[in-house]
Amino acid sequence: MRIGILQTGHAPDAIRPETGDYSDMFARLFAGEDFDFTxxxxxxxxxxxxxxxxxxxxxxxxxxGAYEDHDWIPPLEALIRDIAAxxxxxxxxxxxxxxxxxxxGGKVEKFRGGWSVGRQAYDFGDATLHLNAWHQxxxxxxPPNGVAIAESDFCKNAAMVVGKNILTVQPHPEFDRExxxxxxxxxxxxxxxxxVEEARAGLSEPTDNADMAARLAAFLKKGAK
Known part of the structure; x- marks a missing residue:
């Protein structure tokens, strides 16, 4: 299955030689799923x-930030609407x-409650998954027709589905300890x-990245034309 990765940022220069860029992290996350990435x-x-x-x-x-004034954000939003359609x-x-x-049609803002970083617990209804976060x-x-399917104590809309072909999550299953x-x-x-110290203390704790990867891969494959 051919998957297009729309890379909206780059991993820090200092860690990229070891971790690769974000696209490389997803290639590792989905290893064995028979995806061909561009x-x-x-x-x-x-x-x-x-x-x-x-x-x-x-x-x-x-x-x-999704709300920031960058030249690439309006065409990305247009592409998102085209993919959705x-x-x-x-x-x-x-x-x-x-x-x-x-x-x-939804709304994103800098959350007044501050940051969520490191290993967090997310309630997906059928399971609690521990995944890494890094966001404010x-x-x-x-958005209209959007349905929240996961939450954490910090993040109410931690994952959502829109219609039958869109699934999104706030945490980072592609982020490992490194x-x-x-x-x-x-x-x-x-x-x-x-x-920061709480995140550092959680580095030795396991995450459910593989479980989340399986859920995302199954969603992508189910919707493949």
Missing amino acids: TYDVVDGVFPDGPDLQDGWLITGSRH SGRPMVGICFGHQIIAQAL DQVVEL VIAGLIEHRSDAVPNEL
Whole structure:
């Protein structure tokens, strides 16, 4: 199955030699799922010609805010709406979750409650999954036809589905211990120290990345044309 990765940011330069970029993290996450990935660096202005080039789509995380004024955000929102209308499956992670919600009529804002970083517990109804987070922005209003399917104590709309072909999650199943350790070292200046130390303490605890990856892969395959 051909999956187009819409890369909306880059991993920190300091950790990229070890972790790879965000697209590489997803390739590792979905190893064995028989996905053939093509990456489009939309953050650098590189876009596909349309939704039909790939069987399914994935939008990565980013250090940028969905509400910020960047030249690449309006065309990304237009592409999201085109993919949604095409019926092809699309998943979004963190910023991907947020920009999809915004593009389809929801609202994203810098959350007044602050940051969520490191290993967190998410209630998906049928299971509680422990996944890594790294965000302050949140989806505070779902788009029309959007349904929340997971929450945490910090994040009410931690995952959503829109129609039959869109699934998004706020946490990062592609972030392993090494990535979180790198973010603590290189991208935590704005995060309160007590949250950084909690994230550091949680580095030795297991996550349910494989479980979340299986759920996302099954969703993509179910919607494949």
